[in-house]
Each structure stands twice: as structure tokens, then as C-alpha cells.
């Protein structure tokens with residue numbers, strides 16, 4: 001994404017433009033890819049870990065990025081679609097984890113179906129995690 005696009009995105013989600021935010025947001029190079037904090041740290045270089053963590057938290061709070069649960073013990077984050085706003089994420093899609101290259105990818109085309117729960121149960125979230133070989137490894 002161009003700097004201008006990144007600035008627009010920050011503004012839309014009510015975040016003041018700072019160099020750090022621009023750098024961190026710019027580290028999400030591909031729309032559908034999920035990145036671990038370690039991946040992002042490598043991309044942003046000199047930003048310290050705590051600042052990076054806080055920046056990610058504020059992005060998550062404001063509906064810019066979401067956690068991609070992929071069955072590994074590493075937290076991963078991916079850019080949200082347009083529909084996500086502050087305090088309301090709509091990332092009800094599957095995440096695919098490639099067991100060969102380790103990439104985690106948002107699969108927007110597969111949505112979490114609404115499930116009939118036994119009475120008395122209320123789900124607040126549901127995840128679909130797929131594991132196997134990605135298009136580059138199969």
C-alpha cells in the first residue's frame with residue numbers, strides 16, 4: 001500500500017497519523033496474509049517490542065487488524081476487510097495454516113456458518129482453522 005492509502009486507513013479508523021503507525025501498518029504487505037509479531041518486528045526494524053505490541057493492540061481495537069487463529073501458539077494478525085470498524089470486527093472467515101511453509105492466510109470465501117447450539121449456549125465467537133498445504137506448496 002502507498003503511504004497515502006495507509007494514511008487514509010488510519011484516519012478512517014480514528015487513529016492519528018504517526019510514523020510508527022505508518023511503518024507498522026505498512027508491514028502488512030499482503031491483504032490476506034497473517035503476520036506474527038516476530039514477522040512484523042523484522043519488517044519494521046528499529047521499533048521496540050513494547051511499542052510494536054501497543055500499536056498492534058490499538059489497530060486491533062480500532063478494527064484495522066484482526067487476530068488470525070491458526071492452531072499454532074503464535075499470535076498472528078491480518079488486515080481487516082472494509083466492513084470492520086472500531087469495536088466491531090466482522091472477520092468471520094476461515095484461516096488456513098500451511099504446515100509446510102508456515103504461512104497463515106485469510107480465506108475470505110469461507111465464512112463461519114451459523115450453528116444451532118443446544119439451548120442455553122451462546123457463542124461469542126467461532127473459528128474455522130484449516131491446516132494443510134497452501135497453493136504454493138501443494
Ligand SMILES: [Zn+2]
Pocket residue numbers: 063064065066080081084085088089090091
Ligand atoms: Zn476485523
Ligand SMILES: [Zn+2]
Pocket residue numbers: 098099100101102103133134135136137
Ligand atoms: Zn505453503
Ligand SMILES: [Zn+2]
Pocket residue numbers: 066067068078091093094095105106107
Ligand atoms: Zn483473517
